[in-house]
Amino acid sequence: RMNEQQRSMLLQSASRFPPPKGIKLSYGTAGFRADASVLQSTVFRIGILAALRSLKTGGAVIGLMITASHNKVSDNGVKVADPGGEMLTQDWEPFADSIANAPDPQSLIQLIDEFAKKENIPLDGANPAAIFLGRDTRPSGEALVEAAKQGISSVIGAVGSDMGVVTTPQLHWMVRARNKDMKPSASELDYFDQVSTSFRCLIDLIPKKSHQGIGKLIVDCANGVGGEKLQVLKEKLNWLDVEIRNSGKQGILNEQVGADYVQKEKVVPQGFGPHDVGIRCASLDGDADRLVYFTVISNGNNQINLVDGDKILSLFALFIKDQLSILTDDKNEYQPRVGVVQTAYANGASTKYLNQLGLQVIFTPTGVKYLHEKAHEYDIGIYFEANGHGTILFSDQFLCWLEDRKSTEKGLEKQNAAKRLWAVSKLINQAVGDALSGLLLVEAILQHMGWLVDKWNELYRDLPSRQLKVKVADRTAVVTTNAETIIEKPPGIQEAITALTVKYPQGRCFVRPSGTEDVVRVYAEANTQEAADELATCVAKLVDQFLGFHF
Numbered sequence: 001r002m003n004e005q006q007r008s009m010l011l012q013s014a015s016r017f018p019p020p021k022g023i024k025l026s027y028g029t030a031g032f033r034a035d036a037s038v039l040q041s042t043v044f045r046i047g048i049l050a051a052l053r054s055l056k057t058g059g060a061v062i063g064l065m066i067t068a069s070h071n072k073v074s075d076n077g078v079k080v081a082d083p084g085g086e087m088l089t090q091d092w093e094p095f096a097d098s099i100a101n102a103p104d105p106q107s108l109i110q111l112i113d114e115f116a117k118k119e120n121i122p123l124d125g126a127n128p129a130a131i132f133l134g135r136d137t138r139p140s141g142e143a144l145v146e147a148a149k150q151g152i153s154s155v156i157g158a159v160g161s162d163m164g165v166v167t168t169p170q171l172h173w174m175v176r177a178r179n180k181d182m183k184p185s186a187s188e189l190d191y192f193d194q195v196s197t198s199f200r201c202l203i204d205l206i207p208k209k210s211h212q213g214i215g216k217l218i219v220d221c222a223n224g225v226g227g228e229k230l231q232v233l234k235e236k237l238n239w240l241d242v243e244i245r246n247s248g249k250q251g252i253l254n255e256q257v258g259a260d261y262v263q264k265e266k267v268v269p270q271g272f273g274p275h276d277v278g279i280r281c282a283s284l285d286g287d288a289d290r291l292v293y294f295t296v297i298s299n300g301n302n303q304i305n306l307v308d309g310d311k312i313l314s315l316f317a318l319f320i321k322d323q324l325s326i327l328t329d330d331k332n333e334y335q336p337r338v339g340v341v342q343t344a345y346a347n348g349a350s351t352k353y354l355n356q357l358g359l360q361v362i363f364t365p366t367g368v369k370y371l372h373e374k375a376h377e378y379d380i381g382i383y384f385e386a387n388g389h390g391t392i393l394f395s396d397q398f399l400c401w402l403e404d405r406k407s408t409e410k411g412l413e414k415q416n417a418a419k420r421l422w423a424v425s426k427l428i429n430q431a432v433g434d435a436l437s438g439l440l441l442v443e444a445i446l447q448h449m450g451w452l453v454d455k456w457n458e459l460y461r462d463l464p465s466r467q468l469k470v471k472v473a474d475r476t477a478v479v480t481t482n483a484e485t486i487i488e489k490p491p492g493i494q495e496a497i498t499a500l501t502v503k504y505p506q507g508r509c510f511v512r513p514s515g516t517e518d519v520v521r522v523y524a525e526a527n528t529q530e531a532a533d534e535l536a537t538c539v540a541k542l543v544d545q546f547l548g549f550h551f
């Protein structure tokens, strides 16, 4: 049972953070997200949750990140990182939901008390709890971090360490580094050291013959935190051939810039235009956990060739497969299992390509929490959402085997392949999708292959697709199944969508409620752009008929 001192501390602090009236918040695809003005009490309460999670996991460091990632600048949100750096365990989401919506301090404390009992969480003040806090560049971030700190310090023994303005993946990395890799400092500096060292290692291992220039890279940083951090890497790597744009000095966060905009609208971000034709360009999102590439089409009226998350996944898969085939053959006792994880948004052509590479492709619902979990089932699990969020996970068993290989392999080729895979495991974020380390890996692989961006883009040709958003009265009315490809509720709509879809050659279409914005998303794919556009528009109208504001 909670002791009296703890109870009165919680009561006192909770009364300073009343929940907003008439608003129901829910834990979505990646934590809570809403207009920043209504989030104080939610963030305060998630501060408490993070402290409880740390107590539950024997004092491991938990991460609490204030960000609304790709959403507009007036929104904000909170993501929680578990001890391994991954997203908060899904079993705790219902508790997060219930405390976020508790109407008053008394009911909040009752919920905490009951949950602590059920989960056997010691609330007697005898145990330490540690939380790393971070935030993106949103103006509302500072005050929300303060609210989170108040939540943390109302749990006796809990200590929050403020990491300041960081990318979301940096915070997840630090949490993991502290808990799993036992790095005593686990600071941002360590992050920069590790990614730049492993990047350099990959570059040093490039065979001389493919060592040719691949030209300059321009990065759109969504006017977010990524700009400042990429600048650090640029200086550390003495990397002259990268130009940083939309770094946030002017311009509004995520407004007509960034990975979400570029991937969904398929047009150039602000600050890009005809003068960039032929140059390799990339876009990060607001908290730098997503990455896409593109090139500007000449005379194309701001159109782009999009190189999305699926293509990044394909490039990574190809490289990993190549290195593994140098390293192993049928005679090897140990055959590492490689798995690829995608969602329904994956372009059909990418799945076909990955299958042709002989890789096993698995589908999960949208949200890194699902993809990450699935990828963990493999020795090498590669996951990417089409929107550019993804990474490569390596199992402990595989890394042990690899470590041994690095030194015991006789042939230089094999030794180098082992070293490359090792460097990839150090470079690419093991906790969550990370635009900065992902970008460095793309750059290293392109240099290794001696590939220009067009060559990469031609790995396969995307089926034309279109994504739309529809505002509806209540998006929770849409319930999906089968990795979000089929609508179960409301009745009738799925039949109507299917009837439309079969009219289009290579047609595929699905509808799901967003877990980060108050909209329903429509995705359509077909053999021509006109057909994909038409299918998406027709289905968006259907969604409006079934669920729109028709009072």
Ligand code: G16
Pocket (backbone or CB within 6 Å): 029, 030, 068, 069, 070, 071, 285, 289, 290, 366, 367, 368, 369, 385, 387, 389, 513, 514, 515, 516, 517, 521
């Ligand atoms: C978050 C999640 C992603 C997800 C995206 C969109 O991204 O981390 O896994 O794909 O939301 O989700 P939804 O379609 O449900 O709105 P971010 O970059 O916004 O944190």
